[in-house]
Amino acid sequence: MGAGKSTIGRLLAKELRLLFKDSDKEIELRTGANIPWIFDKEGEPGFRDREEAMIAELCELDGVVVATGGGAVMREANRQALHAGGRVIYLHASVEQQVGRTARDRNRPLLRTANPEATLRALLESRDPLYREIADVVVETDERPPRMVVLDILERLEKLPPR
Numbered sequence: 001m002g003a004g005k006s007t008i009g010r011l012l013a014k015e016l017r018l019l020f021k022d023s024d025k026e027i028e029l030r031t032g033a034n035i036p037w038i039f040d041k042e043g044e045p046g047f048r049d050r051e052e053a054m055i056a057e058l059c060e061l062d063g064v065v066v067a068t069g070g071g072a073v074m075r076e077a078n079r080q081a082l083h084a085g086g087r088v089i090y091l092h093a094s095v096e097q098q099v100g101r102t103a104r105d106r107n108r109p110l111l112r113t114a115n116p117e118a119t120l121r122a123l124l125e126s127r128d129p130l131y132r133e134i135a136d137v138v139v140e141t142d143e144r145p146p147r148m149v150v151l152d153i154l155e156r157l158e159k160l161p162p163r
């Protein structure tokens, strides 16, 4: 959360002249409900089922940059769909930066805890190895504006061997 998937995904798609799809946003459009509401009504498992179905659908598209939600990597089906469907970019951010970037946003139900920093730290610990497992490129986002992160991604993508 707050690593910049939605922000950087959109900029990257523009640079590559590709379509951009954000799985969180697509779920909201499809259901007509926002993510906190879905968490309230269906619990996290309900949201995760919707997310898995959405990611499978988005990974079928050609010529698209997909931004996932931060927890998508926890499901094996999502890891497989993302890895098989295209290049995977892991945007890394330190917990300190994540705290700053998510502080003013009320749209992340998992951060409605007494100590969001501890929550982010625990989530990063469990997710980081999984992100690294499927990533073709790992990009640092700390202390770098989104445009610089995008340039880095473009350079790194060019250097990857063809699939």
Ligand SMILES: Nc1ncnc2c1ncn2[C@@H]1O[C@H](COP(=O)(O)OP(=O)(O)OP(=O)(O)O)[C@@H](O)[C@H]1O
Residues within 6 Å of the ligand: 001, 002, 003, 004, 005, 006, 007, 008, 024, 067, 068, 069, 070, 071, 101, 102, 108, 141, 142, 143, 144, 145, 146, 149
């Ligand atoms: N490299 C960056 N430097 C500074 N601020 C950034 C950077 N990337 C994103 N931000 C800011 O951090 C906030 C969170 O970014 P964003 O919503 O893109 O994260 P996300 O990874 O999509 O989060 P989530 O997992 O919750 O969907 C936004 O206000 C965005 O403008």
Ligand SMILES: O=C(O)C1=C[C@@H](O)[C@@H](O)[C@H](O)C1
Residues within 6 Å of the ligand: 001, 024, 035, 068, 069, 070, 071, 072, 107, 108, 109, 110
């Ligand atoms: O990190 C997470 O688990 C989440 C991140 C957001 O993108 C949303 O998908 C939702 O708030 C859950």
Ligand SMILES: [Mg+2]
Residues within 6 Å of the ligand: 005, 006, 007, 022, 024, 067, 068, 069
């Ligand atoms: Mg996002």
